[in-house]
Structure formats: structure tokens, C-alpha cells
Amino acid sequence: MNAILIILTGSLVAISCSLLGSYLILRKMAMVSDAISHAVLPGIVIAFMMAGGRDSLALLLGAGILGILTTFLIEFFHQKGKLQTDASIGVTFTWLFALGVILVSYYAGNAHIDQDCVLYGEIAYVPLDVIILDSGQSLGPKALIVMSVVLVLILLFIKVSYKELFITTFDPSFANAVGISATFWHYALMSLVSLTTVASFESVGAILVVALLITPPATAYLITERLKKMLIISSAFGVSSAVFGYLLAYTIDGSIAGAMATVAGIQFAIVFVIMKKVNKARTRSAVLSLESEPTS
Amino acid sequence: MIIQTENPALEIHDLTVSYDRKPVLWGIDLSVPYGSICGIIGPNGAGKSTLIKSVMGLIPLSSGYIKIFNQELDEIRLKVSYVPQRESVDWDFPASVLDIVMMGRYGKVGLFRNIRKADKEAAMNALEQVGMEKFYRRQISQLSGGQQQRVFLARALTQQADIYFMDEPFAGVDAATEKAIIQILRRLAGEGKTIVVVHHDLQSVSTYFNWIIMLNLRLVASGPTEKVFTQQLLEEAYGGKLTLLSEVGELMKKEQVPTRE
Numbered sequence: 001m002n003a004i005l006i007i008l009t010g011s012l013v014a015i016s017c018s019l020l021g022s023y024l025i026l027r028k029m030a031m032v033s034d035a036i037s038h039a040v041l042p043g044i045v046i047a048f049m050m051a052g053g054r055d056s057l058a059l060l061l062g063a064g065i066l067g068i069l070t071t072f073l074i075e076f077f078h079q080k081g082k083l084q085t086d087a088s089i090g091v092t093f094t095w096l097f098a099l100g101v102i103l104v105s106y107y108a109g110n111a112h113i114d115q116d117c118v119l120y121g122e123i124a125y126v127p128l129d130v131i132i133l134d135s136g137q138s139l140g141p142k143a144l145i146v147m148s149v150v151l152v153l154i155l156l157f158i159k160v161s162y163k164e165l166f167i168t169t170f171d172p173s174f175a176n177a178v179g180i181s182a183t184f185w186h187y188a189l190m191s192l193v194s195l196t197t198v199a200s201f202e203s204v205g206a207i208l209v210v211a212l213l214i215t216p217p218a219t220a221y222l223i224t225e226r227l228k229k230m231l232i233i234s235s236a237f238g239v240s241s242a243v244f245g246y247l248l249a250y251t252i253d254g255s256i257a258g259a260m261a262t263v264a265g266i267q268f269a270i271v272f273v274i275m276k277k278v279n280k281a282r283t284r285s286a287v288l289s290l291e292s293e294p295t296s
Numbered sequence: 297m298i299i300q301t302e303n304p305a306l307e308i309h310d311l312t313v314s315y316d317r318k319p320v321l322w323g324i325d326l327s328v329p330y331g332s333i334c335g336i337i338g339p340n341g342a343g344k345s346t347l348i349k350s351v352m353g354l355i356p357l358s359s360g361y362i363k364i365f366n367q368e369l370d371e372i373r374l375k376v377s378y379v380p381q382r383e384s385v386d387w388d389f390p391a392s393v394l395d396i397v398m399m400g401r402y403g404k405v406g407l408f409r410n411i412r413k414a415d416k417e418a419a420m421n422a423l424e425q426v427g428m429e430k431f432y433r434r435q436i437s438q439l440s441g442g443q444q445q446r447v448f449l450a451r452a453l454t455q456q457a458d459i460y461f462m463d464e465p466f467a468g469v470d471a472a473t474e475k476a477i478i479q480i481l482r483r484l485a486g487e488g489k490t491i492v493v494v495h496h497d498l499q500s501v502s503t504y505f506n507w508i509i510m511l512n513l514r515l516v517a518s519g520p521t522e523k524v525f526t527q528q529l530l531e532e533a534y535g536g537k538l539t540l541l542s543e544v545g546e547l548m549k550k551e552q553v554p555t556r557e
């Protein structure tokens with residue numbers, strides 16, 4: 001039963017991350033997720049101090065605010081400061097993370113908080129942290145419920161604004177020209193990325209979140225020629241990372257999050273090698289068919 | 297030499313545009329008549345793309361105003377079509393030719409609504425016009441430069457606009473594509489649409505365009521081709537680039553016999 005709960009939670013995180021990560025990769029913003037997952041640390045510490053304990057809602061709120069602030073700062077330094085996106089990401093999250101580390105070390109004496117519990121949240125404990133109603137009835141693991149809500153939000157968001165996300169990702173200038181604000185959809189997407197990152201890493205840890213945001217979409221990108229398929233295939237790779245990652249961890253009795261991230265990486269490597277061969281064959285046949293293309 | 301036209305399709309008044317407070321275009325004052333095929337020419341970095349982007353509202357204006365059909369862009373956005381420079385997007389994007397062309401309908405379809413069958417038909421129709429209907433399912437990464445440009449043109453055509461702004465549609469395309477594109481532009485102009493094109497090949501200027509905007513950070517000339525496409529104004533616009541200038545001189549001589557087609 002516990003195994004199923006862990007795999008289920010892992011899969012929900014994986015699908016959420018794979019869907020949003022697909023857009024991040026296509027927008028060449030994959031590392032934003034890494035930035036967010038680090039930059040939220042001060043938010044978590046401050047929320048922890050203000051709420052006086054591990055009140056999840058306060059932590060989520062504190063982290064969420066910092067996450068959105070991070071995306072704004074990255075965009076701000078990039079647009080107004082004329083910094084390259086990667087430099088802008090680096091500048092923003094390192095100092096926010098450093099601020100968080102200072103806060104943690106300053107308060108560590110009188111509070112139960114340390115980097116490990118924030119950055120390397122432990123998916124193995126998912127079944128232990130259940131939500132219990134006043135009537136004494138158990139609703140199920142908190143992480144499972146939170147991630148279900150997040151996934152539904154993401155699915156709704158993509159379903160309702162598929163074409164807006166599509167056009168602003170492919171060609172932001174053209175989007176603006178036809179009256180679809182690229183900036184608005186950038187922040188809408190980034191807010192959801194912040195929310196997902198924050199909601200996921202309390203249960204599965206930051207490293208796994210970043211791995212799931214980037215690796216399954218990158219794997220799908222190698223295979224597919226359509227955005228819709230990329231969303232579906234990367235979700236599938238995400239789920240299989242969760243399932244086989246759990247099995248791997250069970251077999252070697254190791255870290256579950258680590259195993260899931262490892263499986264995601266192995267999947268990428270296998271697909272990469274296969275697609276290299278396939279593309280070579282394709283290029284050869286494309287050269288042959290070049291003459292048959294109509295020109296006017 | 298700036299020749300204004302009565303009742304213009306595009307009117308730019310006292311336009312100044314800056315990047316980081318450094319003016320890139322200043323004091324631009326011009327008008328373009330209805331139904332013209334207008335070429336924007338000038339050396340690299342002259343601000344040609346910047347001019348088009350300002351018209352499309354993609355860059356804030358430092359001063360001045362722009363009117364299209366005597367209205368603000370926001371009032372008539374659906375009548376205005378834009379073809380960005382081909383290199384401005386990632387052609388490895390996981391999308392089909394039809395996906396991209398359909399984007400021309402997004403403005404009309406409206407927020408949160410789905411593409412309808414009529415939109416698909418309009419997109420297929422535009423693909424037929426540019427001779428790309430057979431490629432509608434192909435991934436855009438598997439297109440040649442000329443085919444990519446045709447896809448961008450098809451996307452603009454599905455907008456069914458009344459004025460078209462195109463940034464270097466002839467750059468890096470094969471001869472057949474260039475011919476196909478200019479034919480479509482002429483047909484559109486024949487239907488009373490106005491076309492404004494950034495162009496870099498001086499050889500074809502006088503055969504392609506009946507109106508010229510000559511830029512080099514400031515406006516050097518704007519007017520009918522036969523009046524402003526002169527050696528003297530070209531020297532002013534391309535000033536200093538001697539090798540180029542003598543080439544232009546040669547070109548001007550050749551252009552006396554308008555046989556190119």
C-alpha cells in the first residue's frame with residue numbers, strides 16, 4: 001500500500017513537471033526551475049519563523065511568493081539590465097539561496113529547520129503525513145492530495161490556453177502583433193511553475209523536481225515532431241521514471257528520489273543514442289527525396 | 297527627399313525610437329499610399345527592422361505617432377499582418393506547417409476559444425497560394441529556407457489583412473520562392489492591399505517596388521520609386537561604403553532597361 005502511495009505521488013509530480021517542463025524547454029528557460037527551487041529557501045525560512053512551525057500552508061505561501069518574485073527578477077534583469085537569460089538566472093537565484101542559507105544558519109539554533117528537509121524532501125515519508133479531519137477520518141497523504149490539485153490546475157491551464165501558450169512560446173513577437181500578450185502568458189506559466197516546484201519539493205525534494213521538469217521533456221523532445229505529442233510522451237517518461245525509480249530504489253535499498261532521477265537520466269541516454277541512429281538514416285533518405293520536392 | 301501622399305494607408309509622424317536611451321531611429325516622417333508595394337531599404341543596422349517593429353507596436357516609441365488607415369494599431373489589429381524575420385524563431389520547434397499557418401487566425405479566434413473548421417480551411421487555402429499545401433503535415437524543421445519563408449507568408453495570408461509588414465521575406469530564399477512571393481504581393485496590391493517590405497537586394501528594387509523608404513537611422517528618402525531611387529540618395533543612405541557604391545552605380549545603369557522578371 002505504501003509503495004502504491006509513493007509511486008502515485010511520484011507520478012503526479014512527474015506528470016505535472018513534465019507538462020510544464022515541456023514549455024520551459026521550448027522557451028529555452030529550463031534552468032528557471034532550478035533557480036526557483038533554490039530561490040524559495042528564504043521564503044520558506046521566513047514563513048517558518050512567522051508561522052512558528054512547519055505549517056504547510058504558510059510554507060507554501062512563503063515559497064510561492066519567492067518563486068514568483070524570482071521569475072520577475074530574472075525577467076527584470078534580462079529586459080532592463082540587458083543581461084543574458086542564463087546570467088540573469090544565475091545572479092537571481094544564487095543570492096536568494098545564499099540569503100536563505102544565512103537565515104537557516106542564523107535560526108537553526110532555535111528551530112527545527114535545516115536545508116536537508118527543504119531541498120531534499122523525502123518521498124519515502126509521503127504515506128506518513130496524512131490529512132486527518134476533525135472527525136478523525138483520514139483523507140489520505142497530504143502530498144498526494146496537494147499534487148492532485150496541482151495537476152488538475154495544470155491540465156486545466158493547458159487545455160484552456162493551449163493556443164495562447166503555443167503561439168507565445170513559438171513566436172512571441174507575432175503573438176504580440178496579433179494581440180496576444182507574450183508577457184502575460186510568460187508570467188502565467190511561470191507562476192504555475194513556481195507553484196508546482198514549491199508544492200512538489202516539499203514531498204519529493206528539489207533535486208527530483210528539477211530532474212522531472214527537465215529530463216522527461218528533453219527526452220520527449222528528441223522523439224516527437226508535435227507539441228501535443230511532446231506533452232503526452234514526456235508525461236509517460238515521467239511516470240515511468242517514478243515507477244521504475246521506485247523499483248530500482250526498492251531493489252538496491254537506496255534513495256527513492258535519487259533512483260527516480262537516475263531512471264529519468266537513463267531513459268534520456270537510451271533515447272538519445274537511438275535517435276542519433278534514426279536521424280542518420282533519415283538524413284540519408286531526405287537527401288534522396290530532395291529532388292522530388294515541388295518548388296513553386 | 298520626402299514625398300508625402302494624400303490620405304495614406306500608413307502614416308508615421310515625427311517618430312523616434314531608442315534602445316536603452318540610444319536613439320536608433322529619429323525624426324521619421326513619412327506616408328505610404330494605399331495599394332502600394334513599398335520597399336524599406338538601407339544598410340545593415342539602419343533601423344529597418346526597428347521601423348517595422350515600432351509600427352507593429354513591439355517597441356515603445358520615444359516620440360511621435362503611427363497611424364494605419366488613419367487609426368491606432370489597437371483599433372485595427374486584425375487588419376494588419378506581420379511577417380517577422382525568418383531567423384527570429386526556432387525552426388526546430390515541434391510543430392507542423394499547418395500548426396504555424398493557423399496562428400494567423402489566433403487573433404480572430406479570440407481568447408480561450410478553439411480553432412474551428414473554417415480556420416483550418418483558411419490556412420489550407422493560404423498554403424495552396426504559396427504552393428505548400430502538400431507539406432501541411434510536415435514538421436517545420438524539415439523545410440528549406442525558401443519553404444520556411446513561404447510558411448511565414450501563408451501565416452500572414454490567413455490573417456486576411458489589409459496591410460502587410462514583412463521583414464526581409466526574400467532573404468536566403470531560392471529564386472523560385474522569390475518569384476512566387478513577389479507574384480503574391482503583386483496580386484495583393486492589385487486587390488488594393490498595401491504591402492511594406494524590408495529589402496536588402498538593391499538589384500530588384502525598381503522592379504519590385506513602386507514606393508521606397510530609404511533609411512539610415514534617419515529617413516533619407518520616401519516616395520515613388522522613380523523619384524527617389526537615385527544614385528545621389530543611395531549614396532546618402534549607404535554613404536561611405538565605396539565598393540558598394542560603385543556596384544550600385546553599375547546597377548543603376550542596368551536598371552535603365554527594366555527587363556528583369
Ligand SMILES: Nc1ncnc2c1ncn2[C@@H]1O[C@H](COP(=O)(O)OP(=O)(O)O)[C@@H](O)[C@H]1O
Binds near residue numbers: 315320347
Ligand atoms: N533589442 C535591441 N537592443 C539594442 N539595440 C538594438 C536592438 N535591436 C537592434 N538594435 C540596434 O539598432 C540598430 C538598428 O537595428 P535594426 O533595426 O535591426 O537594423 P536593420 O534591420 O536595418 O539591419 C542597430 O544598430 C542594432 O544594433
Ligand SMILES: [Mg+2]
Binds near residue numbers: 345
Ligand atoms: Mg533587420
